[in-house]
Amino acid sequence: ERLSDSMLSVEPDISVNRNRSASVCLLFCRWAQFFIHPLMIRDAIDREVEAVDSEYQLARPSDANRKEMLFGSLARPGHPMGKFFWGNAETLKHEPKRNNIDTHARLREFWMRYYSAHYMTLVVQSKETLDTLEKWVTEIFSQIPNNGLPKPNFGHLTDPFDTPAFNKLYRVVPIRKIHALTITWALPPQQQHYRVKPLHYISWLVGHEGKGSILSYLRKKCWALALFGGNGETGFEQNSTYSVFSISITLTDEGYEHFYEVAHTVFQYLKMLQKLGPEKRIFEEIQKIEDNEFHYQEQTDPVEYVENMCENMQLYPLQDFLTGDQLLFEYKPEVIAEALNQLVPQKANLVLLSGANEGKCDLKEKWFGTQYSMEDVENSWAELWKTNFELNPDLHLPAENKYIATDFMLKAFDCPETEYPVKIVNTPQGCLWYKKDNKFKIPKGKIVVLFDIFVNILTHNLAEPAYEADVAQLEYKLVAGEHGLIIRVKGFNHKLPLLFQLIIDYLAEFSSTPAVFTMITEQLKKTYFNILIKPETLAKDVRLLILEYARWSMIDKYRALMDGLSLESLLSFVKEFKSQLFVEGLVQGNVTSTESMDFLKYVVDKLNFMPLEQEMPVQFQVVELPSGHHLCKVRALNKGDANSEVTVYYQYVELQMHMEEPCFDFLRTKQTLGYHVYPTCRNTSGILGFSVTVGTQATKYKCFLKPQVTALIKLKECEDTHLGEEVDRNWNEVVTQQYLFDRLAHEIEALKSFSKSDLVNWFKAHRGPGSKMLSVHVIGFGKYELEEDGSPSGEDSNSSCEAMQLTYLPSSPLLVDSTIPITDIRAFTSTLNLLPYHKIVK
Secondary structure, rough: OOHHHHHHHHHHHOOOOHHHHHHHHHHHHHHHHHOOOOOHHHHHHHHHHHHHHOOOOOOOOOOOHHHHHHHOOOOOOHHHOOOOOOOHHHHHHHHHHOOOOOOOHHHHHHHHHHHHHHOOOOOOOOOOOOOHHHHHHHHHHHOOOOOOOOOOOOOOOOOOOOOOOOOOEEEEOOOOOOOEEEEEEEEEEOHHHHHHHHHHHEEEEEEOOOOHHHHHHHHHOOEEEEEEEEOOOOOOOOOOOOOEEEEEEOOOHHHHHHHHHHHHHHHHHHHHHHHHHHOOHHHHHOOOOOOOHHOOOOOOOOHHHHHHHHHHHHHHHHHHHHOOOOOOOOHHHHHHHHHOOOHHHHHHEEEEOOHHHOOOOOOEOOOOOOOOEOOOHHHHHHHHHHOOOOOOOOOOOOOOOOOOOOOOOOOOOOOOOOOEEEEEEEEOOOOEEEEEOOOOOOOEEEEEEEOOOHHHHHHHHHHHHOHHHHHOOOOOOOEEEEOOOOEEEEEOOOHHHHHHHHHHHHOOOOOOOHHHHHHHHHHHHHHHHHHHHHHHHHHHHHHHHHHEOOOOOOHHHHHHHHOOHHHHHHHHHHHHHHHHHEEEEEEEOOOOOHHHHHHHHHHHHOOOEEEOOOOOOOOOOOOOOOOEEEEEEOOOOOOOOOEEEEEEEOOOOHHHHHHHHHHHHHHHHOOOEEEEEEEEEEEEEOOOEEEEEEEOOOOOOOOOOOOOOOHHHHHOOOOOOOHEEEEEHHHHHHHHOOOOOOOHHHHHHHHOOOOOOHHHHHHHHHHHOOOOOEEEEEOOOOOOOEEOOEOOOOOOOOOOOOOOOOEOOOOOOOOOOOEOOOOOOHHOOOOOEOOOOOOOOO
């Protein structure tokens, strides 16, 4: 995997300078040797086994991976889907040694059998000419051996899930706090129907969120929060032996109690679709939406693009390499009906995830330790589903979509052309920044507006009315920032104002029922809990809690919800909020300045608010760390997770790119101490800092680094590949109220004058006696970590610390003399000076 990444990361350099083509060609030659004459050094194999084991350990706390592994175990004995496809140190190192299996020899056998030229596809993207690329590819890759053997085929292993174990109800204990019901069917392979895409048609209807949909009905009953349906088109979900069709529903507490009724609603909707049969109007609507998206798609990352094309070449004929995975080519109702008619209750498998299943699950999946139980579907429901049960009158097909764009004309300029956004409106109630797109020339636009409101209920209220816009590629996103609510709208400019106005209308008329309020607050508790049990997010929360004065930590938010909030207090807050506002926005794209001003005018007129009495800062004040190395070491909150996170933060720093490669090489490749190793330049509310983070396991040990330069200038000189990149950069200037839209140019100039002596002097100054360092350690539950009673902390358990409070741990013997422990964050920060509000504007 890393060798592959190395080749692809070279790719952007090819397009930078033709004079460097010889060195690039050399790099391709080196990479090609992996396929021609791989070294496969025994020591390197042992190191890679450790990396694979780290991947496995990182994957273990993932409910998606656990569910997939459990699903595979339901396949008939001997089928490839039942294999342990992750691998770990036990299966790749220890077990082979016990059984006298030579892993090195087996690996070479595997390479000789499966890494054959006639099985492979290759994609190269570059600004070089096609003749040059053809010459390179012919010279470099033609030496890849061809073993002459027929390509492996598993198409004869059909119906892997036609077993008694499949059509059951499985109760599963998840890692996260969640209630979810997944209904799955195993269908015959569908890849040959890619021109029709029957599962895409079905999933588009099943996953619809507008009037008459499954989710709309379940939301009104307060039984569900989200629904996802379809086939992921991964090798696990679609291959030559079967295709999966799944419907996953995130349930509320009440929905968990009524999960059979939820399943029945799904079956009623599918029966309605089967009875009506495929509809040409709907197929053509989906076809038009996908066609619009394909023709006006923004340029994707080159690495992702070549990877996607390389896979497409394995799946589609030559004429459909570029389009086979995206477009609907032909309407064949009989193909859609054939797939649809198999989605019946008698062939469905049900998986119910919930922490409430704890104690009821007597089985354990071998590799991930997932606790589960298997039972027959309750008899009364099983008998009902065998009958010609009644349809639900509240479930019906969606109406025609009014948001699908048909006007793709580029707008003429109505004001002077500018390189950067300019302020075109400035009043006490708000201001607006504007830039007409004169580079990408696509009929899209983005509007970003800053607000502050209770975003989750507003999102819930918008879910049904805005869904049609969503499927028509008009994206919207509501983000509750630390200092306000951000509303982002993106898509074809033709119908974008309709969506924007809809959002503002719902903001102006905000309301909530007691049932919705309860449902959303219960879900927020689960959301906070699920964030906190991840070591990497807990480490970030602890670091920012120390650095940012008056910050509410995620644990604080979780506790506030657990203490209880009322609907009355919410409505009172919203009323007060809407009475005084300051609106700041950015409009950029295929939109005129006059149209842009209409967006802000609509907000001001619709909400009819007063200006803020005083200017509100958009930053936290940051504490000034004392000199010395301070350490805050806390216990992770998931007892079943061996993963740990270590972050070392230096205040007042700028160094990231110099350390990235050697840091990764030493910690990940040579020491195999962690799969995730990354240095980061931190801008904490305007105060610069630098951190090194290592994600590892509590079964491994830790240590550190060294430096390197110039790629950073090239990275900052790279042109934006699509409108979104430019808008994101400009919006960051607006939302932080810094407005330095040409920041990249300033940074490039600064870097060009930056010397090695500057770096060395900086490093000496900030690693000396007066350096200001903060280490945050989140320690997982591994066999080398001890509980307070002296027993090993590692246990194969899904349990988490329900109290959700930080447990401070003592420094390890190696660090006890060189660090100052933090055992109470509030007490520590209360003694520190606050740095002034700071913006980096030059």
